Amino acid sequence: MALRSIKTPTLISPAAVSSSSSSTVNKYQSFRFASKPTAILTVSYRQSSFYSIGSTHNLLNSASPAAKFRCSASALTPQLRDTLEKLVNSQKVVLFMKGTRDFPMCGFSNTVVQILKNLNVPFEEVNILENEMLRQGLQEVENCRKWWRKLCVLWNFIVRSQLSFMKFIASHIQNDISKAIQRDYYVFFVPRRSVACEKILEQEKVHSLVTVKEFPLYMVPLDEDVISFELELSEKDSLVDGDVSSLWHVAKAIHELEFSFGVISKVRAKGKSSVRVADILNRMQVEEPVNSNDVGRPEVDTLILLDREVDMVTPMCSQLTYEGLLDEFLHISNGAVEVDTSVMDIQPEGRKMKVPLNSSDKLFKETRDLNFEVVVQVLRQKATTMKEDYTEINSTQTVSELKDFVKKLNSLPEITRHIHLAQHLATFTSKQSFLSQLDMEQTFVEAESYDICFEYIEEIIHKQEPLTNVLRLLVLFSVTNSGLPKKQFDYIRMELLHSYGFEHVVTLNNLEKAGLLKKQEFKSNWLTVKRTLKLIVEETDTSRADDIAYVYSGYAPLSIRLIQQAIHSGWRPIEDILKLLPGPHLETKRSGFPSSPSVDSLHGASNGIADGRRSIVLVVFIGGVTFAEISALRYLASKEGMAYDVIIATTKIVNGSTLIETFMEKLG
Numbered sequence: 084m085a086l087r088s089i090k091t092p093t094l095i096s097p098a099a100v101s102s103s104s105s106s107t108v109n110k111y112q113s114f115r116f117a118s119k120p121t122a123i124l125t126v127s128y129r130q131s132s133f134y135s136i137g138s139t140h141n142l143l144n145s146a147s148p149a150a151k152f153r154c155s156a157s158a159l160t161p162q163l164r165d166t167l168e169k170l171v172n173s174q175k176v177v178l179f180m181k182g183t184r185d186f187p188m189c190g191f192s193n194t195v196v197q198i199l200k201n202l203n204v205p206f207e208e209v210n211i212l213e214n215e216m217l218r219q220g221l222q223e224v225e226n227c228r229k230w231w232r233k234l235c236v237l238w239n240f241i242v243r244s245q246l247s248f249m250k251f252i253a254s255h256i257q258n259d260i261s262k263a264i265q266r267d268y269y270v271f272f273v274p275r276r277s278v279a280c281e282k283i284l285e286q287e288k289v290h291s292l293v294t295v296k297e298f299p300l301y302m303v304p305l306d307e308d309v310i311s312f313e314l315e316l317s318e319k320d321s322l323v324d325g326d327v328s329s330l331w332h333v334a335k336a337i338h339e340l341e342f343s344f345g346v347i348s349k350v351r352a353k354g355k356s357s358v359r360v361a362d363i364l365n366r367m368q369v370e371e372p373v374n375s376n377d378v379g380r381p382e383v384d385t386l387i388l389l390d391r392e393v394d395m396v397t398p399m400c401s402q403l404t405y406e407g408l409l410d411e412f413l414h415i416s417n418g419a420v421e422v423d424t425s426v427m428d429i430q431p432e433g434r435k436m437k438v439p440l441n442s443s444d445k446l447f448k449e450t451r452d453l454n455f456e457v458v459v460q461v462l463r464q465k466a467t468t469m470k471e472d473y474t475e476i477n478s479t480q481t482v483s484e485l486k487d488f489v490k491k492l493n494s495l496p497e498i499t500r501h502i503h504l505a506q507h508l509a510t511f512t513s514k515q516s517f518l519s520q521l522d523m524e525q526t527f528v529e530a531e532s533y534d535i536c537f538e539y540i541e542e543i544i545h546k547q548e549p550l551t552n553v554l555r556l557l558v559l560f561s562v563t564n565s566g567l568p569k570k571q572f573d574y575i576r577m578e579l580l581h582s583y584g585f586e587h588v589v590t591l592n593n594l595e596k597a598g599l600l601k602k603q604e605f606k607s608n609w610l611t612v613k614r615t616l617k618l619i620v621e622e623t624d625t626s627r628a629d630d631i632a633y634v635y636s637g638y639a640p641l642s643i644r645l646i647q648q649a650i651h652s653g654w655r656p657i658e659d660i661l662k663l664l665p666g667p668h669l670e671t672k673r674s675g676f677p678s679s680p681s682v683d684s685l686h687g688a689s690n691g692i693a694d695g696r697r698s699i700v701l702v703v704f705i706g707g708v709t710f711a712e713i714s715a716l717r718y719l720a721s722k723e724g725m726a727y728d729v730i731i732a733t734t735k736i737v738n739g740s741t742l743i744e745t746f747m748e749k750l751g
Contacts, residue, residue, distance in 0.1 A: 162216070176199065176204055176205070176206035176207070177206065177207050177208075177209060178192070178195060178196070178199070178206050178207070178208045178209065179208075179209050179211055179217075180192035180195070180196070180208055180209070180210065180211065181210070181211060182210060182212070182429075182436070183208060183210055184196050184200075184206075184208050185496050186427065186429055186436075186496075187436065187437070188212070188424060188429065188434055188436045189434075189435075189436065189437075190419070190421065190436075190437040193419065193436070193437045193438075193439060194437075196208075197443075200443075212431075236265075236266055236267065237266065237267045237269070238255075238266050238267070238268050238269070239269045239271060240252050240268070240269065240270045240271065241271045241273060241298060242270065242271070242272065242273065243272075243273055244272050244273075244275065244276065244277035244279075244280050245280070246279060246280060246283055249280050249283035249284055249287070250287070252268075252270060252284070252289075252293075253283070253284060253287035253289045256268060256289045256292060256293070257287070257289065267294070268289075268292055268293045268294065269293070269294045269295075269296060270284075270293050270294070270295050270296070271296050271297065271298040272295070272296070272297050272298065273298045273299075273300050274297065274298065274299045274300050274301050274332060274335070275297050275299065276295055276296075281295060301332060301339055302336045302339075302340075305418060305736070306418070306441055306442055308717070308728075308729065308730050308731060309713060309730075309731050309732075309733075309736075310336075310730065310731070310733070311732070311733055311734070311735060311736060312329075312332060312333055312336055312732065312733070312734050312735070313734075313735065314329045314332060314333075314734040314735060315707075315734070315735040315737075315741075315745060316329075317329035317333075317705065317706060317707075317735070318391055318392070318597075318706035318707060318734070318742065318745060319593065319597070319745045319746050321356055321706070322392065322596070322597035322598070323593045323596050323597050323746065327356070327359065329734065330356055330359050330360050330363060330705070331363060333360050333703065333705060333734065334360045334363035334364045334367060335367070336732070337360075337364055337386065337701075337703065337732075338364060338367045338368070338371070338373075340383070340701075341368075341373045341378075342373055342378070343378065344378065344381065344382040344383050345373070345378045345379065345380065345381025345382055345383065346368065346373050346375060346378075346381055346673065347381065347383045347384070347385065347386040347673070347701065348381065348384070348672055348673050349384060349385045349386065349671075349673070350385075350386045350387075350388070350669070350670075350671050350672075350673060351386070351387050351649045351653070351654060351668075351669070351670045351671075352387075352388040352389075352668060352669050352670075353388070353389050353390065353393050353645060353654070353661060353664070353666065353667075353668040354388070354389060354390020354392055354393045354665065354666035354667075354668075354705065355390065355392075355665075355666040356390045356392070356666075356705045356706070357388035357389055357390050357666070357703075357705055358388075358666070358667050358668070358669055360388055360705065361388060361669060361671070365673065368673070382699055383699045383701045384699060384700065384727075385649075385650070385698070385700045385701070386700075386701050386703065387646055387649050387650075387700060387701070387702045387703065388703045388705065389642055389645065389646065389702070389703070389704055390665070390666055390705050390706055391704060391705060391706025391707050391708075391737075391742075392598075392665050392666065393641075393642065393645070393664050393666060394640065394641040394642040394645075394664075395558065395562045395599060396528065396559065396562055396563060397635075397641060397642055397709065397711075397712060398707065398709050398737055398738060398739045398742050399524075399555045399556075399558050399559040399562070399739045400524050400528065400559070400635055400638060400739070401517070401520065401521055401524060402634065402635070402709055402710060402711035402738065403454055403455055403634060403635055403636050403711070404451070404452055404453060404454060404455065404634050404710060404711050404714045405450050405451055405452075405453055405454075405455050405458040405505075406440070406447075406452065406710040407634070407709060407710040407711040407714065407738070408455050408508050408511075408512065409440065409508065410709075410710050410736070411738055411740070412508060412511045413507075413508075414741070415440060415710070415736070418439060418440055418441045419437040419438060419439045419440060420438050420440060420504075421436070421437050421438075422435070422436060422438060422504075422507065423435060423436075424436050426503055426504070426507045427500065427503045428503060438500060438504065444497055445497065446465075446497040446498060447497070447501065450501065451710075451714070452634075452713075452714035452717050452718065454625035454626075454628070454633050454634070454636065455505075455508065455512065456625050456626070457625055457626050458501075458505060459505055459509075460626070462498065462501055462502050462505055465498050466498060466502060469495065469498060516548070519539070520552070520556070523536050523539050523540075523556060524556070524559060525637070525638075527556070527559045527560055527563050528559075528563065528613075528618070528619070528638050529613075530563060530607070530610050530613065533560065533564060536556070536560060537560075537571060537575075539556075540553065540556050540557060540560070540575065541578065543556075544575075544578050544579060544582050545578075545582070547582060547583075550579075550587065550747075551739075551740040551743045551744060551747075552740070553579070554590075554600070554743045555740065555743060557575065557600055558594065558599045558600055558739075558743070561599060561600050561601060562599065562609075563607065563609045564603060564607050564609070565603055565604070565605055565606065565607035565608070565609070566601045566602050566603035566604060567600070567601070567602060567603055568602075568603050569602050569603070572601075572602045572603075579591065587747070589748040590746060590747045590748055593746040593747075593748065594746050597746065598665075599746075608663040611660070611663060612641070612660055612663055612664065615657070615660050616639075616644045616645075616648075616657070616660065617644075618632075618640075618641060618644060619637060619638060619639075620632035620637055620638075620639055621637070623636060623637045628718065631643050631644075631647070631715040631718055631719065633718075634711040634712075634715045634718075635711060639715075640711070640712050640715055642704070642708075643712055643715040643716060643719070645657075645661075646702055646716065646719075647719060649670075650700060650719075650727065653670055654668060654670050655670070697726055697727055697728050698726055698727040698728070699727065699728050699729075699730060700727050700728070700729050700730070701730050701732060702716060702729055702730070702731050702732070703732045703733070704731070704732070704733040704734065705734055706734060707733060707734055707735045707736065707737030707742055708731065708733040708737065709736070709737060709738055710736065710738075713731055716729045716731060
């Protein structure tokens, strides 16, 4: 169950579509090309402006009724002009794109198609790759953009409060000054302005030319039950640099949610950062209180805050759910993966395309949280069923039977898409290197023979395996063993620098400072934690999951075990185990705030609220969460008899490699 009123924001550039009649989409009042090939290209508009993310250029001044751009339009032949006018005026929205609506062949086209579909906007697509005349003509028009840049009178920079961005902005402004170009400059800091950043602008002598504002975007909904604060460096900033500014950001985001859904009365936190966020949240409520009379009964009953530092074992292990593997090998970014067109069996080959992955894809929603072995079986079964339906079409007699068959055909693109993706994933999961890595991960987690693992790590270093793969195993070794023995630590460190370059000395220092790759100082508590929380589940049946361990084929994520315990009976029964894990913990009820009857006990349907509403638990991961952990939480919420739904919030979606990369730095 998703939080009420949370919707994924959408963005569309008018440059991608042309509107020819009044509708909910802004309309160009006239769209006509000049009759002569070399004439001025005129675009008349009303209430239309062009924006690009990052550095935003308002190309047309809204105060002027029209704008003219002079360009070399040699490709704008009468035939092309007539073709374009006919296409543009044929539908409310015409999308000139690479590929088709079902198989877009570039990321921007895919994004626009998804936006139009989500808004239920009827549109006609034109595949420019199938019409060379059209493609060349549009390319010629596109070349005019170099002239548009000179017409920009307003520049908007939408940036994070990072010092490096200030140098970038200053260089652009200084370049304009050197060319005697006058513009208005606006810098929007997301989510809030920074004194240090403004100081850089002053040092670069451009601050007086800039209007500074804030854009309070604290969170981005990624799916129906997942929210991201998009703070990819929060773990490194906190553990290495001692910068805890991201914690204020997290607390502010939660407080903003409380203004919409009511004050969360019960808070459980584990880890230094989580406890600090809970404290900041309480202070925010005192300084800027949420009026319970305005929002009514709170919709979120319990807040669970968990540091990534508490469980560094889980992200270092390879995820084995479908969505998890897609992220491991293809890297899911903004709800999509980028693959070669050859992977999707689309011509021409050698190009890149983005494949959307979210809950609007019914088949993906059905399979995303399953173990990959099960997904292969599901896809095979659906493909077989579809094949049988095709053979039966000849015997179809009635209109009703034909209608049912057509309904089944609607799912064919989804089935085809995921069969291609699954086949592509299989090329990675069948490699001996991946299987050997899984064996080593299992050995580390079960705390068995470390000598074998050390030999394996030494071997892959000499083979020049990707550095992130090596560091993932070393961090897993260190975390489960409370560090590496001093002799092995010094030796492996030197081997890494010799093999991958001494520029990675900063990376190794960062990992050591964060406590992820260190010398062993005391005996590990991992065996005690593993046994008490039953993190290893023997003979896990991935096809009939009865425990969260299915997401890692036998290993139950420590983080999810802690959350499972917090939801069912609180953390008091495992107080001794919590003390063995990094950071303090707290379990408190925020006094003076109304709560629902189920707030103190969330186990079982019998504890549900009297009006039938299911309890909502907001789980916040500070430092990142993996897709496999999200799948495990969804599994817990879906179990029969459970009376709660889970909303997941995180500083960033991560996997072992992307988490390691945040600590990686190169000299020079």
